[in-house]
Amino acid sequence: MDSTKKPLLSAAVLGGIILACALANILAPGNAARMDFDALLAPPSAVYIFGTDQLGRDLFKMIIHGGRVSIFIGLLASLIAALIAMVYGTAAGLAPKFIDDLLMRFTELIMSVPSILYVVTIQAVLGKPTALSLSVVIGATSWMSIAKIVRAEVRQIHSSEYILSARLMGAKFRYTLWRHLLPNFMPSIMFMLIYNVSQAIAAEATLSFLGLGMPPGSVTWGSLMSLSQDALLTNSWWVIIIPSLFLIITLVCMTNIGEYLRKLLAGGKR
Amino acid sequence: MKIFKQALRLLMVPALIFTLAACAGNTQAQQSTGGSPTPDGAPAELTTLIYGSGDYSAINPALYEHGEINSLLFLGLTAHDKDNNVVPGLASEWTWDSEAMAYTFTLRDGLTFHDGAPLTSADVKFTFEAIMDEANGSENISNYEDIVSIDTPDGKTVVFTLSAPNAAMPDYLTMGILPKNLLEGKDIVEDDFNRNPVGAGPYKFVAWDMGQSITMEKFDEFCLGKPKIDRIIFKIVEDYNARALQLKSGELDLAQVTPKDAEEFKSKEDFDLYAMDTADYRGIMYNFGNAFWQENPGLPAAFSYAVDREAIVRSVLLGQGQTAYSPMQKSEYSNSNIEKYDYSPETAKIEIEALGWTMGADGYYQKDGKQLAFAISARPSDQVRVDMANICVQNLQDIGVNASVEINERTDWSGQQAFLVGWGSPFDPDDHTFKVFGTDKSANYSSYSNARVDELLTQARSRFDKAERLPLYEEFQAELAKDPAYTFIAYIDAMYVTRKGITGITADTVLGHHGVGIFWNVWEWSK
Numbered sequence: 142m143d144s145t146k147k148p149l150l151s152a153a154v155l156g157g158i159i160l161a162c163a164l165a166n167i168l169a170p171g172n173a174a175r176m177d178f179d180a181l182l183a184p185p186s187a188v189y190i191f192g193t194d195q196l197g198r199d200l201f202k203m204i205i206h207g208g209r210v211s212i213f214i215g216l217l218a219s220l221i222a223a224l225i226a227m228v229y230g231t232a233a234g235l236a237p238k239f240i241d242d243l244l245m246r247f248t249e250l251i252m253s254v255p256s257i258l259y260v261v262t263i264q265a266v267l268g269k270p271t272a273l274s275l276s277v278v279i280g281a282t283s284w285m286s287i288a289k290i291v292r293a294e295v296r297q298i299h300s301s302e303y304i305l306s307a308r309l310m311g312a313k314f315r316y317t318l319w320r321h322l323l324p325n326f327m328p329s330i331m332f333m334l335i336y337n338v339s340q341a342i343a344a345e346a347t348l349s350f351l352g353l354g355m356p357p358g359s360v361t362w363g364s365l366m367s368l369s370q371d372a373l374l375t376n377s378w379w380v381i382i383i384p385s386l387f388l389i390i391t392l393v394c395m396t397n398i399g400e401y402l403r404k405l406l407a408g409g410k411r
Numbered sequence: 412m413k414i415f416k417q418a419l420r421l422l423m424v425p426a427l428i429f430t431l432a433a434c435a436g437n438t439q440a441q442q443s444t445g446g447s448p449t450p451d452g453a454p455a456e457l458t459t460l461i462y463g464s465g466d467y468s469a470i471n472p473a474l475y476e477h478g479e480i481n482s483l484l485f486l487g488l489t490a491h492d493k494d495n496n497v498v499p500g501l502a503s504e505w506t507w508d509s510e511a512m513a514y515t516f517t518l519r520d521g522l523t524f525h526d527g528a529p530l531t532s533a534d535v536k537f538t539f540e541a542i543m544d545e546a547n548g549s550e551n552i553s554n555y556e557d558i559v560s561i562d563t564p565d566g567k568t569v570v571f572t573l574s575a576p577n578a579a580m581p582d583y584l585t586m587g588i589l590p591k592n593l594l595e596g597k598d599i600v601e602d603d604f605n606r607n608p609v610g611a612g613p614y615k616f617v618a619w620d621m622g623q624s625i626t627m628e629k630f631d632e633f634c635l636g637k638p639k640i641d642r643i644i645f646k647i648v649e650d651y652n653a654r655a656l657q658l659k660s661g662e663l664d665l666a667q668v669t670p671k672d673a674e675e676f677k678s679k680e681d682f683d684l685y686a687m688d689t690a691d692y693r694g695i696m697y698n699f700g701n702a703f704w705q706e707n708p709g710l711p712a713a714f715s716y717a718v719d720r721e722a723i724v725r726s727v728l729l730g731q732g733q734t735a736y737s738p739m740q741k742s743e744y745s746n747s748n749i750e751k752y753d754y755s756p757e758t759a760k761i762e763i764e765a766l767g768w769t770m771g772a773d774g775y776y777q778k779d780g781k782q783l784a785f786a787i788s789a790r791p792s793d794q795v796r797v798d799m800a801n802i803c804v805q806n807l808q809d810i811g812v813n814a815s816v817e818i819n820e821r822t823d824w825s826g827q828q829a830f831l832v833g834w835g836s837p838f839d840p841d842d843h844t845f846k847v848f849g850t851d852k853s854a855n856y857s858s859y860s861n862a863r864v865d866e867l868l869t870q871a872r873s874r875f876d877k878a879e880r881l882p883l884y885e886e887f888q889a890e891l892a893k894d895p896a897y898t899f900i901a902y903i904d905a906m907y908v909t910r911k912g913i914t915g916i917t918a919d920t921v922l923g924h925h926g927v928g929i930f931w932n933v934w935e936w937s938k
Contacts (some may be wrong), residue, residue, distance in 0.1 A: 172808075176801070176805055196798060196802070197726060207450075357818045370652075371652065374652075374655060
């Protein structure tokens, strides 16, 4: 097996999905949840390429509009998690042992509780969820594993000569982080970052499926999961399979790309 | 070779899991077909019917009118037969004295409650005085507002003296009778009785596992006949999808399902599907207490033209329903010569513009700088209502009204602008009409007030002769159509699925609100 084979297929497929979602308003303009009463539960056809659901909503339209929300939340949440993790991990890595221990134990404490619980609780406090608030909440509860790796990496290299010389020359925390540490621990966390995006998308899907995510009435991949579940007892395979297929393909592509990047960047180092 | 061995090892894991799951599945199936374990561990020789029910927090027919379980645990002076006619219940006969303006009911001999205590006229008097006591906040109080006094000359006789004749009274006296000695002097709303109800119905309360199930056993001394099925369990399954799944797995013997799930059972050999006609309708209720409607009268009529009822029946109800234009369409008092507001978006727009609204640049109507926008509230637990609300919103959006759906767990009756409401009664035309549309009546949640409607309903309930009542109810429906309280949407058929072998269900009975009423003759059912 050639482990450095480029994930061209994954990149192409993922790129296609993201492009379609980004261009949702051009490809399928109008209200995503628009019902067509003359085409109830219509199988895929020329007019509705993925068919319609029980209330005549265009599945293709819902998938690409829903994808916008889900992918946006996934990316933003991951970004927030990455930022928190990098700062926290570096701080722990550079700190004296006692504080480092404290910070890491704290991290483990938070990790011990399933993150869904946090999300639900915080969201309940925040009130009506929006894409932004969900991103913040998911991001704020998924930085822990990345932080641990960052801290380990930082710990390892912070006693190297170039770091020492930088600090001797008066480099502040932010400069050290940005100029020296980040380029060095980035390869290690690359896979985790991309994996985090897919986790965040899955988290949003889970929440919306359970009715705890985006407000009822909004179209996201999670709400489409709900729709699929409702349709389980009908014979409409397109409602049951197609939405989950998109979610799975997106997550698999992301994982493939992350895996490739990890091998690529790690190859140079180890 | 190495890979092959690894693959084999990997395959062992799922294979193991599947075998274990299959075994577990089998034992589960065996357990459920054999009859669920009883609270007292009695042998499973008893016939048991498990019904998939909604949840209850308190059981008391006097206070809460919504409740299928009331018909099993309680019995009233009168009852209904399969055609919804009034027939004797606890009372064997009654007479009306028009001079004294009084109904005299004679109870049967030897009546007892489930706990063995005798049921006498004192219990009847107690029950209705409790309902009429405003402090108890009963939903049903308006049904009985004509009662001036209740006298009990002896243990078997009850005399209701009315302030005006009331033709619907025998219907309203199907109200379950409560035991006086268990509730006298207690706070009826809070008392533990509501979690341990005692009545005189065909089944007596045994146990209540909150949120899980309510178990009842047959009451051999039931005055209308000894029940055949030994035990009935109301298993709390609020989710309609779950009910369909549990029917299939055998955990439920009977349940009401959505039209979508009912499709599934049509072809199945082991089940009987009853698509029952109901008087249960849905509509958009406008909260006239909200400033928006007070400042902009006349809009409900305009909006009624905008709703595509046919599409709703086709999509949400899968054809299992009828378009609605009146609250008593299924009754013999129905008036079809009224404004039905047949679907016509153009007419809706004309009507809106006639009220002074003009189309704004954003695609919505506006007047005096205010946009024509309102929200229809719906509870998330009833997907049918949510879907109907969404379709109404789409219809209204298409003509330039910025309508939206607001999903709330709790209904804010005084603050909301509109609500996806449901009502309906297959009984006397006064039922679910007077108390719903009458000014300030106990079930009038929309603050609707129309003087002519009040006049007509009050007159109609005080006549006995159908020939006299018919024109009054016909005019009532015409008046209601001119000044709509609701935008009527559709009547919903109740889809009941039952395991084959359960007999006694009368397929032609017209059911009531929420499809309630199927248990009217439960003591005659057998499994």
